[in-house]
Amino acid sequence: MQLRERGYTDPKEALPHGGILFGGKDLKLEPLDSPLIYLDNAATAWPKPESVYRFMIDFYRGTGVNPGRSGFDLALEAGSLLDNLRKRLTRFFGGDEDAPERLCFGYNATDALNLAIPGLLAPGDHVITTNLEHNSVIRPINHLVRDGGVEATFVPFDGAGFVDPGGIAKAIRPNTTLVVVNHGSNVTGTVQPVKEIGAICREKGVTFLVDTAQTAGAIPIDMKEMNIDVLVFTGHKCLMGSMGLGGLSVRKHVEIRQVRSGGTGVRSADPYHLEEYPWRLEYGTPNMVGVAALWAGQDWLESRGLENIHAGEMKLAAKLVDGLRAIPAVRLYCCESLANHLPTITMNLDGFDAADLGTMLDVDHNIATRTGLHCAPLAHGQLGTVAIHGAVRFSIGPFNTEEHIDAAIRGVAEIARWKAGRKVAPNVTAASARLA
Ligand SMILES: Cc1ncc(COP(=O)(O)O)c(C=O)c1O
Secondary structure (H helix, E strand, O other): HHHHHHOOOOOHHHHOOOOOOOOEEEEOOOOOOOOEEOOOOOOOOOOOOOHHHHHHHHHHHHHHHOOOOOOHHHHHHHHHHHHHHHHHHHHHHHOOOOOOHEEEEEHHHHHHHHHHOOOOOOOOOOEEOOOOOHHHHHHHHHHHHOOOOOOOEOOOOOOOOOHHHHHHHHHHHHHHEEEEEOOOOOOEEEEOOOOHHHHHHHHHOOOEEEOOOOOOOOOOOOOOOOHHHHHHHHOOOOOOOOOEEEEEEEEEOOOOOOOOOOOOOOOOOOOOOOOOOHHHHHHOOOOOHHHHHHHHHHHHHEEEEEEEEHHHHHHHHHHHHHHHHHHEEEEOOOOOOOOEEEEEEEEEOOOOOHHHHHHHHHHHHHHEEEOOOOOOOHHHHHHHHHHHHHHEEOOOOOOOOOOHHHHHHHHHHHHHHHHHHHHHHHHHHHHHHOOO
């Protein structure tokens, strides 16, 4: 393994067996050609393109000073990457290009949602959201319902995993001020009709907030065309950036109340936090390593083309669905059709607890999936999977191959055969009879 090429560490620190020294401890790293089959890209895309790792390190080593705090050249250079990324992402999301300062950075989607939701709701307001949401939406809303005088309605999805725009329209009340919808579900993989929902919100004068944690960098998004007022993103998934940087893009006609305060490097004598964007929603030193990663991620996405990447992943998803469908005990959720779908396929094996299946795939087949409730308890509540501890989610990324999918299908088939065999195996039956 060439650690320097992978950009992990200085070769001096490389250990003969391929580990690295970290804080005096020997951390064994799997080489990139590791036998691990990573199908957990909905949790975080991994690996990242080599160019992203390199640019993060090069930028931080060469320009890792605090932007916006000082006037020396290097600080200005760091600041210019930050501002150029605001412009680039505003264009990427179809936001207001004449107001790039309204693209504000935070730690991740959760952080941005915790700025946007409390900053848009006030006591007496009603918010509509869906059963497909992640806890990063559900919990901030529940806290406001419990402690902040806000009312909420959770709209269910249909059997195919889609939220009916008509259901949202029906839930609107005179005091509804906000609709929050997950663009792509991290459980079912279904992509919601946000344009139609946005049109309803626009007509009713309700602010429309979209969580694009699963779709930003996966499928094209245009805030203006899709009637999105506030868009939340995270950098470490399909945008191919790093963990620790996400944010939100806010259209010009929307105001989000500032709910935190602190240093901005600007007008330091002012006793209160700045009203102007981006400072209104930004606090403290930004994650410049994450900014560099997201910048390089944009370069990589542009060089490959979003549509090409998505088409390749969906081809693998279709292969996976076909293969899984042929296994009798497999129960697939919301992937009857893969139109308006992400390459995220969720399933269970009859008679299995989801956690057990995930553990067997991991331990016996070296396949990394995500099991459990996927931080989306209402979605699993509606799917009826809470009692078996959720489901097993395969999520495909740009570095997965046909061989990975074959291995996943083989793994599930083998486990299903083992389970079926166990039920009827004479020695097991005889043993149970003796025990009975
Ligand atoms: C739909 C959805 N929303 C929000 C989040 C939260 O993203 P982050 O952990 O980057 O804050 C996730 C993460 O998996 C997600 O899938």
